[in-house]
Amino acid sequence: xxxxxxxxxxxxxxxxxxxxxxxxxxxxxxxxxxxxxxxxxxxxxxxxxxxxxxxxxxxxxxxxxxxxxxxxxxxxxxxxxxxxxxxxxxxxxx
Amino acid sequence: xxxxxxxxxxxxxxxxxxxxxxxxxxxxxxxxxxxxxxxxxxxxxxxxxxxxxxxxxxxxxxxxxxxxxxxxxxxxxxxxxxxxxxxxxxxxxxxxxxxxxxxxxxxxxxxxxxxxxxxxxxxxxxxxxxxxxxxxxxxxxxxxxxxxxxxxxxxxxxxxxxxxxxxxxxxxxxxxxxxxxxxxxxxxx
Numbered sequence: 717x718x719x720x721x722x723x724x725x726x727x728x729x730x731x732x733x734x735x736x737x738x739x740x741x742x743x744x745x746x747x748x749x750x751x752x753x754x755x756x757x758x759x760x761x762x763x764x765x766x767x768x769x770x771x772x773x774x775x776x777x778x779x780x781x782x783x784x785x786x787x788x789x790x791x792x793x794x795x796x797x798x799x800x801x802x803x804x805x806x807x808x809x810x
Numbered sequence: 811x812x813x814x815x816x817x818x819x820x821x822x823x824x825x826x827x828x829x830x831x832x833x834x835x836x837x838x839x840x841x842x843x844x845x846x847x848x849x850x851x852x853x854x855x856x857x858x859x860x861x862x863x864x865x866x867x868x869x870x871x872x873x874x875x876x877x878x879x880x881x882x883x884x885x886x887x888x889x890x891x892x893x894x895x896x897x898x899x900x901x902x903x904x905x906x907x908x909x910x911x912x913x914x915x916x917x918x919x920x921x922x923x924x925x926x927x928x929x930x931x932x933x934x935x936x937x938x939x940x941x942x943x944x945x946x947x948x949x950x951x952x953x954x955x956x957x958x959x960x961x962x963x964x965x966x967x968x969x970x971x972x973x974x975x976x977x978x979x980x981x982x983x984x985x986x987x988x989x990x991x992x993x994x995x996x997x998x999x
Contacts, residue, residue: 725816726811726816728811728815728819731816731819731820731823732819732822732823733823735819735820735823735824736823736824736826736827736894738824739823739824739827739896740827740894740895740896740897741894741895741896741897741900742894742895743893743894743895744890744893744894746893747892747893747894750826750893751823751826779886779890801820804813804816804817804820805817807813
């Protein structure tokens with residue numbers, strides 16, 4: 717598996733984010749804050765890193781004149797997470 | 811971070827995703843109450859609803875349209891509050907969206923063809939309820955849909971029953987009661 721991805725998912729906030737996004741279609745920032753139990757600033761930084769690695773997709777739009785952001789997992793994010801999870805399980809089974 | 815810790819983080823994150831079905835329960839109850847109220851009002855006060863040739867059409871189109879606007883607003887708000895959309899809630903949203911479009915089409919066609927749309931709408935509603943109940947694995951909704959389907963098919967053969975009363979019976983057992991069960995089950999969780 718890609719070492720860079722493994723390094724990215726070694727961070728608990730990033731791992732929680734990707735794991736959660738694997739189970740939902742889309743989510744907003746507040747939901748990710750609840751799941752990761754992180755601070756707004758820290759979460760924003762980790763989300764930016766995941767987005768730069770093309771693991772998650774960030775969509776910004778206006779809803780009732782308010783800026784809203786939706787987060788979802790990318791195809792690359794999904795395959796990377798599946799590989800990562802398989803690898804973890806194989807370690808566990810050893 | 812050890813491998814065990816990583817696995818535990820993944821499990822915790824996945825466990826936090828719940829399929830929140832309370833909004834669907836609310837929608838069923840809202841439409842159940844609204845349509846029943848409209849049907850009973852029409853049944854008891856036909857002179858008010860049918861005071862002109864198009865008045866009953868306006869009555870049956872404008873109020874449900876207002877209901878649609880209200881439920882759309884409610885669904886957007888509750889979606890924002892929950893903060894995420896699962897695959898299941900997306901499927902349910904699409905199914906009911908398609909039902910809304912089909913409902914408008916049936917009403918439009920029946921106005922044009924001068925036929926009563928009640929049975930066709932109830933038939934479609936029964937199918938959508940069976941689908942929704944099967945997808946969310948909630949027996950009361952599935953059974954409500956099956957009951958409504960049987961009731962609607964049976965009603966095609968006894969035209970002497972007043973269609974507004976057919977509407978009330980069908981909506982109460984197919985939509986209102988299952989909706990209340992779904993709403994309160996999810997409220998208690």
